[in-house]
Amino acid sequence: MALVTCDFFSEALELGTSMTVVLPQPTEAQIGVASTATSDAGPPLLYLLHGMSDDHTAWLRYTSIERYATALGVAVVMPAVARSFYADEAHGHRYWTYLSEELPTVVGRFFRVSERREDTFVAGLSMGGYGALKWALRQPERFAAAASLSGALDVVGLAGLAERRELPDRIFGGTPGPDDDLFALLADADPEALPSLYVACGTEDQLFAGNTRFVDAAYERGLDVEVDFRPGEHEWGFWDTEIQGVLRWLPLEPA
DSSP states (O other), X not given: OEEEEEEEEETTTTXXXXXXXXXXXXXXSSTTOOOOOOOTTOOOEEEEEOOTTOOTTHHHHHSOHHHXXXXXXXXXEEEOOTTSTTSBOTTSOBHHHIIIIIHHHHHHHHSOOOOOGGGEXXXXXXXXXXXXXXXXXXXXXXXXXEEEESOOOOHHHHHTSSTTTHHHHXXXXXXXXXXXXXXXXXXXXXXXXXXXXXXXXXXTSTTHHHHHHHHHHHHHTTOOOEEEEESOOSSHHHHHHHHHHHHHHSOOOOO
16 A cells, blocks of 8 residues: 655645545555555545544554555545534634535545545544544435444534533534534435445443434434444544444445
C-alpha cells in the first residue's frame, strides 16, 4: 500500500486541512504483506471517519487498518473534521458541506479510485459512526454500505445532557434539527434506496442504549441491519477488531 498524508486547502472550510489516505499497491515482493490487485477502474473506496477526540491520523495509529485494507485492495480516505459532528456548525465551519460535497470531488481529482456507488463505502467510530450513518441516510445514492462502530447515534439525546453543553450550542445552535437527527432521517428515508447498514457497539459502552434504539427504529422501518452487540467498551481494542468485521462484511467484488 501507499500511505499519503495530504494537506490541501478547503473551499468549504476556507482553511487548510488534512486527510490520510491508504492506496492499494499490488506487489509480490514485499515480505509479510498480502496484497490484492486493483482493476483499471480504480480500487473500491472506504471513507473512514474519526471520533470526537481524534483526527485524520487516529485510525492509522491505533489500528492496523493499512494492513487490513491491503489484503482486500481497498483505498481508505480518513479526513479531519475536528469536533464538528460532521455538521455545518452554527458557530464555526461548514464541515458537512466539506464532507459531503467537497471531499469526494477532491479525492476524485487527486487519486485514481472508483467512483461507482457499488464500490463506495463509509464507516466510523463514535462521533464518526454518527457521521457515517448521517452521510449514508442523507446521500444514500453515494454508498453501497455504511457502518457505525460505537456510534453517537442518539445525538438529540446527547445534546440534552448538561455536560459539554458548549458542543451542541456551537455545532447545532442548541438542539440538532431533522437533518442532523438520525432518527428523523431514518423515518423519512426510502428503505429501498438505502445502502446496507452495519451497527456495532459494546454492551458496556456508554453509548450502547442509543445504538439499540437506532437498531430498533431501523427494524421498524423494515431494514435488515447487520448488528454486532457484544461485550466491550468505548476503546480502540474493540474498534480494531470491529473494523476487520466491517471489511469482511463489505460487498466487495472479487479482484
